[in-house]
Amino acid sequence: MDAKIVIDDIRKGFTRKGETLQVIDGLSLQVKDGEFVAIVGPSGCGKSTLMKVISGFALPDSGAVRIDGVEVRGPGPQGIVISQHGSVFPWLTVRENLMFGLNRGTPADKRALADHYAEMVGLKGFENAYPRELSGGMLKRVEIARALVVKPQILYMDEPFSALDALMNLRIRNELLRILQEERHTVILITHDVEEALYLADRIVVLSQRPTTIQRTFQVTQAHPRRLSNAQLQQMKDEILSELGLDLDLDLDASADVVEQRQA
């Protein structure tokens, strides 16, 4: 099957006061229709820049991104970005926020669709609430519903759950998996959280330090719901952390040394 998204040898840098900071250095990746790809990488390596290029919010200096064979020259209707910053309008109710991006159908159709998605993310009964009346986790669910209601083919998620507490993070991950089972989207997720990637993704791409390119990819074949205590997933987690330069055994040894030195 042809790839849904083709990222073809892209390069991207930023020039300031005559100095160029090279951020992406010849990166190629293909994402299949309906695939869930997670991207992890060292802090500041260029993950968000990559996401902006893939979603059309920034243009590469060279190379190209193609969706269904068509080169991306700007943000398109087939994809929606969910970021950590949030884009819920505070002056609109939950229902109005969900109806905002809908431009087809009668007002009654739009309302019914908005309410369906509010229910899907567990916000039934809060359709008339304003964002200020919701918790952080509920707001994030409005955000997800707002992205899903327009039925995008592609979800671009840049650290979408990083502002949430651990429990809400787990709940929303499960919510997302459930929705993805019902409605097939192609997903690209950027995350700092290796366990989140292991829990959700079909494939995990590890980026190198800046200027970034793909260092290694991991195929995650375990069926959902996954148990992170699974030996293969644990092994993969160790390998990914090691790719990221976070070798846990070494780090523990190093910190034990420090403790011993302090005690001496």
Ligand SMILES: Nc1ncnc2c1ncn2[C@@H]1O[C@H](COP(=O)(O)OP(=O)(O)OP(=O)(O)O)[C@@H](O)[C@H]1O
């Ligand atoms: N618009 C811009 N102009 C100049 N430099 C930029 C711009 N956007 C990003 N950068 C620089 O590009 C580099 C990569 O930034 P980016 O935000 O893509 O990294 P990241 O991997 O997402 O970071 P983090 O892990 O902290 O979320 C950084 O050094 C950043 O300062």
